[in-house]
Structures are given as C-alpha cells and as structure tokens.
Amino acid sequence: MSYVVDFVDVSPVGLESSPVAEALAGLRANEARYFRNKYEHVFTVEPASERPDIVEWVxxxxxxxxxxxxSPALEATEFEVDGIRWSYVFYESGLSINVLYTLDHAGKRAVGFKLTDGMAVPAELADKFKFARQRSKLAGTIRGSYFAIKGEY
Structure with a gap:
C-alpha cells in the first residue's frame, strides 16, 4: 500500500520498526519537500516488500x-521527473539511499547516501566515504555522501 509523504505533518508511518523512526520520517519528509518545491512531484513510498524490483536495482x-x-529495507519508491529516474530506499537503520540516473547518456548518474540524525555510520560505508553535514528543519542534522555511477543500468 502506497503512502504519500506529508512534509507538513511528519509521520513515521511505515518506519515504526526503525530505532530512529522519528528522525527517518523527518529525512523522508525533507526529500518530499524537495521534490514538491523543485519539481511539483508528490513523493509517494511503498513498503520495500512490495517493490523488490527497486531494492534489487539499487x-x-x-x-x-x-x-x-x-539493514533491512523498509520503503522504496521510484519515479521520473525532467528526464531523471530517481529511486529511493529507506532502511531500518536510518539510512536513505537515492539513485539519480539521467536517462540521457550524457547526463549525471550518482548514488547518494543520507544518514538520519542519531544513527552511526554503517560499517559497510564507514571506510569508503566521508560524510558532510547539513541542517534541515524537518530532519535535524543530515549526513550525506555520494559516488558517481560508472556502469550502465
């Protein structure tokens, strides 16, 4: 069942099993606000169990x-705006991964990692990435990093 993410009244619906559910809900709402403001896109997520195709692609x-x-995947979403395929997976640990994949071969393609306020850097990312901090009214302190995608997917 899909859930339209509300960035005005932030709710941890679908994220309750996470030890940082409130912070993860704030991070998810922060993403929803970004897409609403920039692209007028309504950010809708589904349980990861209903979208294994997205989780597998990521x-x-x-x-x-x-x-x-x-960490287990809790929610996933995928949509296209302005010639960019966006895929998101939200994990129980508080990690959010997004894939920006420009459909034009000359465009940008990258994977972004965002860590919610209060979570430790996952061991699988700790030695490979440095995380920059940013402040968000909805999510508190977000730590993020990324890498450019080299292959074709």
Whole structure:
C-alpha cells in the first residue's frame, strides 16, 4: 500500500520498526519537500516488500563498489521527473539511499547516501566515504555522501 509523504505533518508511518523512526520520517519528509518545491512531484513510498524490483536495482548499482547494505529495507519508491529516474530506499537503520540516473547518456548518474540524525555510520560505508553535514528543519542534522555511477543500468 502506497503512502504519500506529508512534509507538513511528519509521520513515521511505515518506519515504526526503525530505532530512529522519528528522525527517518523527518529525512523522508525533507526529500518530499524537495521534490514538491523543485519539481511539483508528490513523493509517494511503498513498503520495500512490495517493490523488490527497486531494492534489487539499487543493490546492483551498489555492487559496483562492493557495497552490501546489512539493514533491512523498509520503503522504496521510484519515479521520473525532467528526464531523471530517481529511486529511493529507506532502511531500518536510518539510512536513505537515492539513485539519480539521467536517462540521457550524457547526463549525471550518482548514488547518494543520507544518514538520519542519531544513527552511526554503517560499517559497510564507514571506510569508503566521508560524510558532510547539513541542517534541515524537518530532519535535524543530515549526513550525506555520494559516488558517481560508472556502469550502465
């Protein structure tokens, strides 16, 4: 069952099993606000169990860097705006992974990692990435990093 993410009244619906559910809900709402303001897109997520295709696609891209996420995936979404395929997976640990994949071969393609306020850097990412901090009214302190995608997916 899909859930339209509300960035005005932030709710941890679908994320309750996470030890940082409130912070993860804030991070998810922060993403919803971004897409609403920039693209007028309504950010809707589904349980990851209903969208294993998205989780598998993200996992194939992560394999490019030998990354396997240990935490269970809770929610996933995928949509296209302005010629960009966006895929998101939200994990129980508080990690959010997004894939920006420009459909034009000359465009940008990258994987972004965002860590919710209060979570430790996952062991599978700790030695491979440095995380920059940003402040968000909805999510508190977000730590983020990324890598450029080299392959074709």
């Amino acid at each position: 996992n194939r891209i992560l394999a490019e860097r030998d990354i396997v996420i240990a």
